[in-house]
Amino acid sequence: MRRVELAYIAGFLDGDGCIMLQLVPRKGYILGYQIRASIVFYQKLQYRSFLEEIKEKLIYGYIRERKDSMVEYTIVGLEPVESALTLLYPYLKLKKKQAQLALEIIGRISKKVRASNKEKIDAKLLMELSSEVDKFALLNYSKRRTNTSEKVKEFLESHNLLNPVETDP
Amino acid sequence: MRRVELAYIAGFLDGDGCIMLQLVPRKGYILGYQIRASIVFYQKLQYRSFLEEIKEKLIYGYIRERKDSMVEYTIVGLEPVESALTLLYPYLKLKKKQAQLALEIIGRISKKVRASNKEKIDAKLLMELSSEVDKFALLNYSKRRTNTSEKVKEFLESHNLLNPVETDP
Numbered sequence: 001m002r003r004v005e006l007a008y009i010a011g012f013l014d015g016d017g018c019i020m021l022q023l024v025p026r027k028g029y030i031l032g033y034q035i036r037a038s039i040v041f042y043q044k045l046q047y048r049s050f051l052e053e054i055k056e057k058l059i060y061g062y063i064r065e066r067k068d069s070m071v072e073y074t075i076v077g078l079e080p081v082e083s084a085l086t087l088l089y090p091y092l093k094l095k096k097k098q099a100q101l102a103l104e105i106i107g108r109i110s111k112k113v114r115a116s117n118k119e120k121i122d123a124k125l126l127m128e129l130s131s132e133v134d135k136f137a138l139l140n141y142s143k144r145r146t147n148t149s150e151k152v153k154e155f156l157e158s159h160n161l162l163n164p165v166e167t168d169p
Numbered sequence: 170m171r172r173v174e175l176a177y178i179a180g181f182l183d184g185d186g187c188i189m190l191q192l193v194p195r196k197g198y199i200l201g202y203q204i205r206a207s208i209v210f211y212q213k214l215q216y217r218s219f220l221e222e223i224k225e226k227l228i229y230g231y232i233r234e235r236k237d238s239m240v241e242y243t244i245v246g247l248e249p250v251e252s253a254l255t256l257l258y259p260y261l262k263l264k265k266k267q268a269q270l271a272l273e274i275i276g277r278i279s280k281k282v283r284a285s286n287k288e289k290i291d292a293k294l295l296m297e298l299s300s301e302v303d304k305f306a307l308l309n310y311s312k313r314r315t316n317t318s319e320k321v322k323e324f325l326e327s328h329n330l331l332n333p334v335e336t337d338p
Contacts, residue, residue, distance in 0.1 A: 004176040008260055015184025050262055091177055122273035
């Protein structure tokens with residue numbers, strides 16, 4: 001039964017959902033940018049219970065009503081998205097490449113964070129992964145995308161974070 | 170395995186596909202209108218093989234490339250649509266009502282045709298079913314719909330097909 005339910009959700013995500021990886025500028029962050037992962041489903045307001053049913057299966061995320069009579073179910077964050085995509089991956093078809101790349105990028109971040117015992121990744125890894133996020137955007141045919149790896153690089157360079165200048169002792 | 174595949178297709182149909190019942194004016198028809206059933210899936214041209222995979226499961230229908238770089242998989246006709254919807258019905262959620270109503274209407278037509286040993290339905294049944302098709306359109310939120318049961322009624326009345334006037338012997 002569970003496989004059938006996950007296959008249904010995978011089909012629905014392939015048809016009408018969205019998997020996103022984005023470079024988000026964050027004022028409080030030393031590295032200036034955060035990699036944000038999300039999965040979004042939306043429907044007409046009257047089908048809110050349908051999205052609640054999906055949320056029960058995928059556990060994470062939240063449902064909110066928009067002002068345009070639509071309701072949106074969003075899963076945000078590396079761990080929640082990793083959890084949902086791991087469940088859906090075997091059944092995805094159209095968005096399988098996106099799911100795979102997202103899982104890879106999230107996996108690399110988690111590994112680094114575990115290894116360094118820090119909560120954040122370093123500038124070098126952020127720069128590497130930003131290029132991967134660019135590839136992801138190509139898979140999604142994202143238009144009007146302004147926060148690219150180029151922007152991240154500019155920020156890191158202008159803050160001397162990529163190749164720190166050695167200071168005199 | 171098969172249930173998982175059908176659940177996936179049902180999810181995809183709920184997300185991005187379309188089940189239609191339409192009243193189509195037909196010049197060669199005595200009753201003036203035909204009830205047409207169809208299921209449509211579409212995708213970017215590059216995903217043609219994805220639609221071919223779905224067609225392998227649902228058997229009926231044809232795939233055609235549109236001029237706008239999209240590819241369309243259409244199942245048309247009462248029997249083909251009945252066959253596909255019977256397979257998908259257990260797994261559908263958002264379009265379950267549409268599927269149920271379509272299966273009912275198709276079932277009533279088939280029963281009548283078998284009973285009368287004729288290929289066509291009669292004016293009274295067409296009139297009854299046209300009202301059901303109106304209900305179906307409401308479920309689909311069809312806009313710009315011009316061929317309503319009212320139009321069918323006008324045609325049948327203007328051709329004396331609903332309440333035939335008795336002629337002098």
